[in-house]
Amino acid sequence: MNSTSSPTIAVTAATGKLGQLVVSSLLERGVPADHIVAIVRNPAKAQGLFAPGVQIRQADYNSPEGWDRALAGVQRLLLISSSDLNDRADQHRTVIEAASAAGVELLAYTSLLKADTARMSLAADHQATEKLLTESGVPFVLLRNGWYLENYDLAQALQTGSVLGAAGTGRISAASRKDLAEAAAAALTRDGQAGKVYELAGDEAFSLSELAAELSKQSGKDVQYRNFAPEDYQRTLEGFGLPAPVAQMLVSSDEGVARGELELPNSDLRELIGRPSTSLKEAVASQLAGQQA
Numbered sequence: 001m002n003s004t005s006s007p008t009i010a011v012t013a014a015t016g017k018l019g020q021l022v023v024s025s026l027l028e029r030g031v032p033a034d035h036i037v038a039i040v041r042n043p044a045k046a047q048g049l050f051a052p053g054v055q056i057r058q059a060d061y062n063s064p065e066g067w068d069r070a071l072a073g074v075q076r077l078l079l080i081s082s083s084d085l086n087d088r089a090d091q092h093r094t095v096i097e098a099a100s101a102a103g104v105e106l107l108a109y110t111s112l113l114k115a116d117t118a119r120m121s122l123a124a125d126h127q128a129t130e131k132l133l134t135e136s137g138v139p140f141v142l143l144r145n146g147w148y149l150e151n152y153d154l155a156q157a158l159q160t161g162s163v164l165g166a167a168g169t170g171r172i173s174a175a176s177r178k179d180l181a182e183a184a185a186a187a188l189t190r191d192g193q194a195g196k197v198y199e200l201a202g203d204e205a206f207s208l209s210e211l212a213a214e215l216s217k218q219s220g221k222d223v224q225y226r227n228f229a230p231e232d233y234q235r236t237l238e239g240f241g242l243p244a245p246v247a248q249m250l251v252s253s254d255e256g257v258a259r260g261e262l263e264l265p266n267s268d269l270r271e272l273i274g275r276p277s278t279s280l281k282e283a284v285a286s287q288l289a290g291q292q293a
């Protein structure tokens, strides 16, 4: 892509782990740095994070101020869902309304895998945001992301010899953040994306027992999956000091896993990124290598 043909693409929550990877992936796809806008709530945190030429602009999901400046000249926008679960759909509404006012031509939103049917508690904000998008009139594409492979704290599992959960034998088609960032960059740089709904999940699914077994195999240490009834898991997590709402969200997510909400064979990920997704084996190996480094 050269400067004349490339649309200006903005990424919100660009200081986050996914946002940084999306900006890198856009650059790898040939989007000129000066056609990329990293929207961040804290510019100090963005210092030195992005390649020279990437524009850094400030805006916060919790305030409508600043979004007109942040979106000036932006044709395509990636709205990365907020990590603050308080009134999350309202935070997203701020961005969608600003995108509408700014005449953004395409808004890509990082939703949840199978958001339209999922019943885990996290799905509600994504369903509400998808509805806001439908009502907004802004052309949009949905990137319904499955679980990150990085969600699992393997260091702790190795330390305790246990992976804990309430997911039963439910399977998870997890993908790496990098896979999902590449998918977002692919959708943002393709034409004709308005109205598309991408279900984005890893090529292979695994249960938490299989995760524990892979960790045992690669580390040489005995790690077992311990499955709890939802109310026992809730008590256990709170016993570790987690606030009750966070524990509830984790329990509800595992109940969703048990119902198959995060399993999806043949998702759209492989086609978007043009390669197989990162495997469980590779993810475990890279986390173990990171711990040794």
Ligand SMILES: NC(=O)c1ccc[n+]([C@@H]2O[C@H](COP(=O)([O-])OP(=O)(O)OC[C@H]3O[C@@H](n4cnc5c(N)ncnc54)[C@H](OP(=O)(O)O)[C@@H]3O)[C@@H](O)[C@H]2O)c1
Binding pocket: 013, 014, 015, 016, 017, 018, 019, 040, 041, 042, 045, 059, 060, 061, 062, 080, 081, 082, 083, 084, 091, 110, 145, 146, 147, 148, 151, 177
């Ligand atoms: N699919 C999954 O397995 C999974 C797992 C975890 C999270 N998620 C979702 O995916 C999103 C991206 O994941 P991630 O790994 O990049 O998460 P992350 O590293 O925690 O980044 C979250 C980003 O959200 C930004 N943010 C939070 N509140 C904001 C606000 N009021 N205004 C503007 N920005 C705000 C944060 O800004 P600061 O950098 O200033 O803190 C940060 O950049 C998360 O926010 C969450 O919604 C998905």
